[in-house]
Amino acid sequence: MNITKESTIAELVAQDYRVTAVFKNKAIDFCCNGNRSIQEVCNNQSLDADQLINELTATMQQGGATNIDYNSWPLDLLADYVEKKHHRYVEKAIPEILPYLEKITRVHGGRHAELEEVLALFNEGAGELTKHMKKEELILFPYIRKMVKAEAAKTTVEAAFGTVQNPIEQMMHEHDTEGDRYRKISALTNNYTVPEDGCNTYRVTLSLLKEFEDDLHLHIHLENNILFPKSILLEKQLNA
Numbered sequence: 026m027n028i029t030k031e032s033t034i035a036e037l038v039a040q041d042y043r044v045t046a047v048f049k050n051k052a053i054d055f056c057c058n059g060n061r062s063i064q065e066v067c068n069n070q071s072l073d074a075d076q077l078i079n080e081l082t083a084t085m086q087q088g089g090a091t092n093i094d095y096n097s098w099p100l101d102l103l104a105d106y107v108e109k110k111h112h113r114y115v116e117k118a119i120p121e122i123l124p125y126l127e128k129i130t131r132v133h134g135g136r137h138a139e140l141e142e143v144l145a146l147f148n149e150g151a152g153e154l155t156k157h158m159k160k161e162e163l164i165l166f167p168y169i170r171k172m173v174k175a176e177a178a179k180t181t182v183e184a185a186f187g188t189v190q191n192p193i194e195q196m197m198h199e200h201d202t203e204g205d206r207y208r209k210i211s212a213l214t215n216n217y218t219v220p221e222d223g224c225n226t227y228r229v230t231l232s233l234l235k236e237f238e239d240d241l242h243l244h245i246h247l248e249n250n251i252l253f254p255k256s257i258l259l260e261k262q263l264n265a
């Protein structure tokens with residue numbers, strides 16, 4: 026892929042997820058604000074666009090490391106994958122992280138007042154994310170699978186919610202909210218840095234929280250940048 030200053034962050038990430046390492050390094054939001062071009066991002070963050078393009082190109086040309094080509098997957102497979110990999114991970118991780126976070130807030134909250142806030146944010150996010158995933162599992166993803174079947178059978182589909190763009194807009198709005206929430210958690214914990222007086226539980230908790238945010242980024246990327254735009258396109262094709 027030829028990267029230009031007009032290439033968008035989302036396009037590049039959809040092409041090769043390994044570029045997220047470069048974006049993370051430069052604090053470029055690739056997950057919820059992916060529709061910006063390289064040039065726009067560089068203008069906003071005072072970065073050198075040519076240098077960024079060179080780094081991205083080098084990363085994409087690296088051999089060896091596995092880059093799963095989600096872009097080539099059928100949409101029903103991608104929906105199954107997101108549900109079985111990322112939704113299940115979230116369900117499993119929340120009850121694992123919560124007791125640790127409660128414990129370090131109890132023990133270290135006096136000296137690290139930000140932990141109260143991190144705990145409140147995590148709790149709120151856990152509730153919201155659980156509801157969000159149910160909506161995807163019960164409404165949006167079944168419709169996507171139905172569209173894939175209709176395409177194979179050369180029939181059309183009709184959705185109770187009008188067009189697929191409606192639930193997708195709602196889901197993307199909720200992704201933005203979660204993205205913001207984890208940006209706050211990351212800032213409050215100084216990018217998950219264990220303080221000098223932090224114990225082992227503190228270390229484990231922050232590393233689990235970081236893993237949770239990283240997984241959320243990939244999860245939201247697969248939906249926002251691949252599954253959702255392709256579903257909108259498929260619906261248009263079916264009803265053309």
Ligand SMILES: [Fe+2]
Pocket residue numbers: 107111112158161244248
């Ligand atoms: Fe999801």
Ligand SMILES: [Fe+2]
Pocket residue numbers: 157161196200245248
């Ligand atoms: Fe989602």
